[in-house]
Amino acid sequence: MIELRRAAVIVLMFLGVGVGLHLLLDPLREAGEPTLVKAVSLAAGLSLAVLGLLGGYLVARLPKERLDAVADRLESLVHKRTVGLVIGESQADAIGRLGHAVNRYLTFVKDEIEQSHLTAKEQQIQMKVLEAEKRHVEAVIHAISDGVIVTDAFGDLVLSNAAAGQIFEFQFEPSVRKPVEEFISDQPFLKLLAEMRETGLFVPHRTVEWAIGEGDQRRAFHVTLNTVVEGKKRDRISSVVAVLHDMTREKEIARMKSDFVSNVSHELKTPLASIKAYVEMLLDGEATDHDTAQECLRTIAAETDRLHRLIQSILNLSRLESGLIPVNKTDLALTEVLREVVDVISPQAAKKRVALKADLAPVFFRVHGDRDMLYQALLNVVSNAVKYTPDDGEVRISTYLAEGAVVVDVADSGVGIPEDEVDRIFEKFYRARGAKQTAPGTGLGLPLVKHVVEAVHGGRVELETKVDQGSTFRLYLPAVR
């Protein structure tokens, strides 16, 4: 409406100018130049009219339409949800300058939005990477066989792994962010964590021995505690990390080694004691007659041999158990090995008139084994059978297939083993009551048999026995298919 009035005023102005010119040119008309006057006045009038109309049109049209175009463009951009330029052409007038400034601003806004999108995308990617790394770290911690427990500065659970859950019998998911006292009842361990929270700034690392359980269930641990500190001055504890390394097996092995050394020492001292005592008796002239002297000397000789056999057996078994003797396995016929053993033992059996019967199947049952080790194991079993069978007794050896294994039975009619000693018969140096009184031995023969058959060849050894009736040792060795 304002633009129309403005246009009308301008047109009227130009018309007014035109009329004025026409009137002014009247004198010329009267002076006798009517044609010229008419022409000039007509031309001026028409020009002014056209100019007026054109001016009115332009003034009326340009501001409103341009602004409408800008508004339409903005609406379109909003509708398309995009940021773009608003005015295409550039003009020097106010609207043109405004449009140019708006375009520049919108370009700036677009750049900022794009930058924000990029930043948001980067942050999303970083978040995903961090999530993946967090899951990886958690998976690594869960895979650790040592127990790991992490608590915060208030004693709430932050992180733990499956091993820790198994030690204290709790699950991580329901326990996270809860005080550890709610699911761990072991007071000494809770005290360790509390002490670390209190003193961890001064003593950030500790290693202690700790145990849980009683009797057979008792487990020993090596616990390493560390504090994680934070803050610019590193004056605040953020976490306490406890790592529990199960030492139960290691302690058991250390105890077994200690027991072994103690047993070896004891076993070696026994023949030495005899040798020393008899030598002293001879030196002191206590062997008052020739026969007694001879008996002393025979005892010294026998105990010296015994000592030597003992040392050899200990070394042999130790080397076998420690893997120093290489294992060379081939497919071999167990019957052939047994035949060799029988040949070697036959003279010993014949001396005692013990019947040595070998019921070996004609078909060669094959096992995958170390020939020398199997020979030694079978020799020990058969030799024991003859040794602990009284004169005129019998030892029967047989082989057969059963349960996918080649089975070797060595049955004797000997002294047998008391029931309360059966569980101990494979212990190093252990000798049953009847054995000790019947024949000499080191107590290492059967431990070697057990190691060779079970540890080296994956088989098993069984025993059936009755005092004064005899024993049957049964060896199972996996058969080659």
Add this chain to the structure above:
Amino acid sequence: MPIKILVADDEAAIARVVAMKLRNAGLDVTVAMDGDEAYRCAMAERPSLLITDLQMPGMSGIELCARLAAELDGGVPTILLTAKGFEIDELAVRGLPILRIMTKPFSPRELLVNVKGELAETACL
């Protein structure tokens, strides 16, 4: 009361040499080859002194001493002869009539001196 010494050891050679030394010194010696046999002998003969190994099949030397202390008035004064001298549990021997612990290898000469000394202490000689 005649002096009787009971020697208990599952090692025959040791039992024989100890018996030989003590008999040569004029002492009456009975030999048992394990703890159970020694217990039966002790209950039957009431020896003046028991010389026993520690580790034997069945009843150990300490168990033998404890059982005799419980069933015989005052038990039987005992000398332990063992290869495990330093590993003996003090608690296990507390209150038992164990006069002395001798470790193997041992000297029969020294054993005889100790036996005579203990017998004199207990006024048997």
